[in-house]
Amino acid sequence: MMTTGLQIALLGGAVFGLGVALLVWRLMPADPDVVDVVRRYSPEAAKERSAVRQEIVAPGTVEKLGIWAIRRLPASVWGRSPTKELALLRVPVHRHYGTKVMYALVGLVIPPILSYYFTLIELPVPVVVPAGGSLILAAFLFLAPDMNIRSDAKKARGDFSRALGVYTDLVALERLSGAGSRQAMESAAEVGDNWVFRRIGEELQRSRWSGLAPWDSLQNLSEELGLPELNDLADVMRMSGEGSQVYDNLRARSTALRSAMLNTERATANAASERINMPMSLLGVVFMIILITPALLRVMAGV
Numbered sequence: 001m002m003t004t005g006l007q008i009a010l011l012g013g014a015v016f017g018l019g020v021a022l023l024v025w026r027l028m029p030a031d032p033d034v035v036d037v038v039r040r041y042s043p044e045a046a047k048e049r050s051a052v053r054q055e056i057v058a059p060g061t062v063e064k065l066g067i068w069a070i071r072r073l074p075a076s077v078w079g080r081s082p083t084k085e086l087a088l089l090r091v092p093v094h095r096h097y098g099t100k101v102m103y104a105l106v107g108l109v110i111p112p113i114l115s116y117y118f119t120l121i122e123l124p125v126p127v128v129v130p131a132g133g134s135l136i137l138a139a140f141l142f143l144a145p146d147m148n149i150r151s152d153a154k155k156a157r158g159d160f161s162r163a164l165g166v167y168t169d170l171v172a173l174e175r176l177s178g179a180g181s182r183q184a185m186e187s188a189a190e191v192g193d194n195w196v197f198r199r200i201g202e203e204l205q206r207s208r209w210s211g212l213a214p215w216d217s218l219q220n221l222s223e224e225l226g227l228p229e230l231n232d233l234a235d236v237m238r239m240s241g242e243g244s245q246v247y248d249n250l251r252a253r254s255t256a257l258r259s260a261m262l263n264t265e266r267a268t269a270n271a272a273s274e275r276i277n278m279p280m281s282l283l284g285v286v287f288m289i290i291l292i293t294p295a296l297l298r299v300m301a302g303v
Contacts, residue, residue, distance in 0.1 A: 062095055062102060063095055063098055066093075066096065066097040066101070067098075069100075078097065081096075081146075082146055084224065087225055088156055088225045096149065099145045104141055104142040107134065107138035107139070107142070108134045111133035111137060114130070157227065159196065160230075161229055161257060161260075162261060163192065163197065164227075164230060167188055167189070167196070168253055168254040168257065169251070171185055171188045172250035172251050172254070174187050174188055185200075186205075186214075204217065213238075216238075236250055
């Protein structure tokens with residue numbers, strides 16, 4: 001009971017000290033980073049805050065936490081954010097940041113709760129264990145959303161490449177039938193009903209209202225989302241706008257896309273086969289050891 005009471009007292013003192021430290025930190029005069037201040041008041045940051053206000057109608061807990069974190073925490077806390085991946089998946093930045101902060105808070109809370117439970121069942125744990133575990137788990141969970149976003153974006157880019165090959169063929173057919181460049185691109189985007197065709201169609205409609213050339217709009221989208229294949233299509237269509245023969249180039253581009261995807265799928269299949277063959281080889285070795293062991297034991301017993 002003495003050890004349990006000491007641990008509870010230490011935990012209470014740590015919580016009280018953390019509260020006092022946070023209060024002092026909040027009341028101290030701010031010493032902002034000049035680079036961070038310039039970034040916050042730049043036109044790009046103003047556009048980002050405006051987009052946050054326009055996208056949120058009824059923000060939930062995660063969104064509110066993300067908005068608070070963007071306003072209060074310095075930019076260095078977030079490290080290298082997966083901006084292109086978030087834009088590809090259409091996940092708002094404030095929601096992603098809110099998820100990171102919430103995961104980190106969960107990581108801070110879990111080890112002390114487990115330590116308190118072990119204390120109740122008379123299995124005391126040193127205070128260093130939950131304290132260190134909280135920091136490690138919070139750091140890991142803080143980075144987990146970034147890894148999830150990058151994994152989902154990798155799959156989305158694969159889907160985009162497959163759909164882009166089909167879209168390129170449709171644009172080539174439209175051009176072969178005599179349609180103009182913009183008309184061919186817009187008509188091809190209306191054929192498909194998946195998210196890739198809708199995304200391209202939205203960008204083309206935006207370019208129509210803004211007066212931007214459709215290939216320039218697709219190039220901007222390629223840079224925003226990190227899709228070099230879309231940039232290649234924009235270059236081909238830019239040449240078609242200048243009167244070049246584009247059908248053969250589009251067909252060659254779609255063939256190259258399919259070949260690249262086929263090579264990627266073959267490499268993935270070979271890697272999966274190697275992962276499958278490795279356990280089977282180990283199982284064969286274990287089976288051979290089981291068969292040979294009795295004979296070796298008999299020989300050793302005879303000797």
